[in-house]
Amino acid sequence: MITDFYEEKGQVLIDNEEDNGNKSGPILISLHTNAELIIEGEIVAAPLDDTLVGRSADVWTGGVIAKSYPPQTKALKMVIH
Template sequence: MSIVQRLSLLPVVILLLLTLGCAEQSEEQGKDKPHVRGMITDFEEERGQVLIENKEDGGVDPGPVWISLSKDAELIVGGEIVAVSLDETLVGRSAEVWINGVIAQSYPPQTKAVKMVIH
């Protein structure tokens, strides 16, 4: 391969490296931003779910969303990690939720949290 051919590949290689670097950065930023954020308005005891009135579009359409905890979910209440499940005492509090990406196409939608922070 001649030097001219090698130099012509240089911009392609640089562009590829830049693209990969930007993809990693935006993926890391997405992990920091909650997918659902809003007020807990209801609790369903039978399913162990809370209904959150999603106010911001963080990956899930705004509107109500039923949230339950996944098996290994991290639940943080008042700044402390807790080992309890969701209950009716959380109604009226604000929450931030990170999900695994799977959302049931129901109304309201339903999903499982991998991390939930209750304020």
């Protein structure tokens, strides 16, 4: 679930839940340069924005996560529902 948007960095805060149902806490997500953003079944070229807050998202990352709080990573693909 997307819970917040940070305009200055173009990031969304996601309350993260793994596929197995375990909650791993919040994570900041920005889009990779070549990321695929899909909103309601359509590929869009728009950046992340505050209209996404409150929506659920599936995110695929490259595996590198910054050890900050909250952790930060870049999405290779993001599907917004």
